[in-house]
Amino acid sequence: MPDTHANPPSCSRATLLAERYGAPQLSGGPWSGTIDTMLSHASVRAYLDTKLPLGTIETLVAAAQSAATSSNLQVWSVVAVEDAERRGRLAELAGGQRHIRQAPLFLAWLADLSRAERVAGAVGVTLEGLPFLETFLVAAIDAALAAQNATVAAESLGLGTCYIGGLRNRPLDVAAELGLPPGAFAIFGLCVGYPDPAYPASAKPRLPPEAVLHREQYDAAPERDAVATFDARLATFQRSQGMAAQGWSQLVANRLRTPASLSGRDRLVAALRALGFGLR
Amino acid sequence: MPDTHANPPSCSRATLLAERYGAPQLSGGPWSGTIDTMLSHASVRAYLDTKLPLGTIETLVAAAQSAATSSNLQVWSVVAVEDAERRGRLAELAGGQRHIRQAPLFLAWLADLSRAERVAGAVGVTLEGLPFLETFLVAAIDAALAAQNATVAAESLGLGTCYIGGLRNRPLDVAAELGLPPGAFAIFGLCVGYPDPAYPASAKPRLPPEAVLHREQYDAAPERDAVATFDARLATFQRSQGMAAQGWSQLVANRLRTPASLSGRDRLVAALRALGFGLR
Numbered sequence: 001m002p003d004t005h006a007n008p009p010s011c012s013r014a015t016l017l018a019e020r021y022g023a024p025q026l027s028g029g030p031w032s033g034t035i036d037t038m039l040s041h042a043s044v045r046a047y048l049d050t051k052l053p054l055g056t057i058e059t060l061v062a063a064a065q066s067a068a069t070s071s072n073l074q075v076w077s078v079v080a081v082e083d084a085e086r087r088g089r090l091a092e093l094a095g096g097q098r099h100i101r102q103a104p105l106f107l108a109w110l111a112d113l114s115r116a117e118r119v120a121g122a123v124g125v126t127l128e129g130l131p132f133l134e135t136f137l138v139a140a141i142d143a144a145l146a147a148q149n150a151t152v153a154a155e156s157l158g159l160g161t162c163y164i165g166g167l168r169n170r171p172l173d174v175a176a177e178l179g180l181p182p183g184a185f186a187i188f189g190l191c192v193g194y195p196d197p198a199y200p201a202s203a204k205p206r207l208p209p210e211a212v213l214h215r216e217q218y219d220a221a222p223e224r225d226a227v228a229t230f231d232a233r234l235a236t237f238q239r240s241q242g243m244a245a246q247g248w249s250q251l252v253a254n255r256l257r258t259p260a261s262l263s264g265r266d267r268l269v270a271a272l273r274a275l276g277f278g279l280r
Numbered sequence: 281m282p283d284t285h286a287n288p289p290s291c292s293r294a295t296l297l298a299e300r301y302g303a304p305q306l307s308g309g310p311w312s313g314t315i316d317t318m319l320s321h322a323s324v325r326a327y328l329d330t331k332l333p334l335g336t337i338e339t340l341v342a343a344a345q346s347a348a349t350s351s352n353l354q355v356w357s358v359v360a361v362e363d364a365e366r367r368g369r370l371a372e373l374a375g376g377q378r379h380i381r382q383a384p385l386f387l388a389w390l391a392d393l394s395r396a397e398r399v400a401g402a403v404g405v406t407l408e409g410l411p412f413l414e415t416f417l418v419a420a421i422d423a424a425l426a427a428q429n430a431t432v433a434a435e436s437l438g439l440g441t442c443y444i445g446g447l448r449n450r451p452l453d454v455a456a457e458l459g460l461p462p463g464a465f466a467i468f469g470l471c472v473g474y475p476d477p478a479y480p481a482s483a484k485p486r487l488p489p490e491a492v493l494h495r496e497q498y499d500a501a502p503e504r505d506a507v508a509t510f511d512a513r514l515a516t517f518q519r520s521q522g523m524a525a526q527g528w529s530q531l532v533a534n535r536l537r538t539p540a541s542l543s544g545r546d547r548l549v550a551a552l553r554a555l556g557f558g559l560r
Binding site for chain 1: 297300305306307308309310311312313314315317318319320321323333334335336337338339341342343345346347348349350351352353354356357358359360361362363366390394395396398399400402403405407408409410412413414415417418420421424425427428429431432433436437443445448458459460461464467468483484486487489491492493494495496497498499500503504507514528529530531532533535536537538539541542545546548549552559560
């Protein structure tokens with residue numbers, strides 16, 4: 001339902017947009033409190049050990065389940081990990097990310113074709129449509145839409161979050177740790193907890209919209225200037241965070257330069273096959 | 281920012297949960313107006329021809345760009361299609377979905393590795409990390425997180441939306457229509473417009489949470505009862521919509537029974553390779 005009137009922005013829209021893009025922006029469009037929440041997003045990597053209110057997981061899952069799902073197939077699941085030792089082991093499997101150990105809740109989001117296979121099996125049907133890349137992709141998209149609802153829901157409650165792509169570094173070990181059946185794959189994680197105010201997270205600047213938004217057809221013409229502008233803005237942000245001011249172009253070049261820079265995920269096809277995905 | 285206090289639910293939480301699950305639910309967790317918006321989600325397949333307020337696309341894109349993106353790589357783009365004839369052609373390519381023609385705005389979300397390749401090329405670097413399934417998956421996830429923010433943002437403004445997976449039926453034709461460069465793939469579409477009140481959309485029931493939410497480790501034990509319950513609830517819903525009351529198990533079985541039921545998407549690997557994705 002619309003919240004344009006019910007929920008006046010508590011932060012200035014101009015301020016939120018300027019932080020998001022690393023520079024002032026025109027902002028003539030419609031707006032809502034929900035959009036305020038989204039624009040305020042910053043990945044949180046330092047958490048208090050404060051417990052979450054009772055029922056938080058259930059609320060986040062209800063929000064996640066309310067996202068669209070292709071043909072209502074619901075080919076995703078989530079494992080809620082609160083046990084500190086398991087969080088510690090998952091932190092190591094994801095490349096030693098301390099915030100997984102620190103946040104009271106870790107959600108492992110699953111692309112999950114195993115439930116569909118069981119359910120169809122119970123009515124005597126073998127699903128010949130399962131072992132295709134398309135079907136894996138449906139599960140991946142379903143999981144991502146669900147997780148993003150949970151993320152925004154958590155942030156609307158004053159909680160912080162951090163996506164963990166490192167959960168794909170060692171998929172078989174993660175599957176063993178979470179007891180996953182064949183056909184289920186932990187596609188990414190999400191830390192959830194109260195941000196530690198001693199280490200405030202900052203909204204990370206994004207490309208100028210003209211580099212990602214195209215009208216009617218793809219047009220790369222405005223990209224060159226937009227990226228040059230963004231290289232400078234991101235360098236300023238990186239400096240403000242005490243990071244090396246490499247800009248964005250170098251960040252992209254370094255992150256994807258070699259297969260080794262994928263942290264083991266260059267072997268994802270083999271791992272997914274071992275987990276029961278056909279990917280045809 | 282939290283909106284728990286600023287934005288009291290305008291609909292009853294109990295009503296929203298009962299519609300989402302097709303039966304009353306306990307609801308003791310924390311809540312917000314943003315979560316109200318999410319729980320109210322229903323895919324809209326009938327639109328008024330009312331134009332969107334000026335600046336709507338820019339607001340939706342700012343929300344989309346505020347979603348998390350792996351390593352700030354921002355490997356997604358979006359093509360905003362307003363031209364009625366192009367929407368008509370895309371409607372045909374997506375399997376004849378009339379609502380693409382009807383809604384004033386169609387957003388084609390792209391998994392886009394082409395920008396990263398151009399940007400790294402400009403600093404003299406060849407990205408050997410590009411032709412991997414992992415990198416395609418990062419782009420797919422980035423696009424989905426962005427699109428879901430845009431979706432919830434649109435709904436918070438009183439607009440309706442509908443995801444269009446049918447955009448993957450004929451990926452090469454869609455790429456030609458949108459003028460996509462190699463390395464860009466239209467992963468799904470999104471209709472955006474004002475819902476036609478003459479054809480109100482209903483929230484589609486989802487599986488009981490115990491079928492998708494696992495604690496500490498995956499546990500399929502509660503699934504059988506949950507699915508039986510859900511088969512009955514979904515049949516009731518289907519009947520209320522004038523649809524065949526097949527329940528959920530049969531829906532899953534029918535949707536994925538054969539490769540032919542994937543509407544051409546069983547050839548997605550070949551299409552992606554033709555579009556420049558390595559998928560190694």
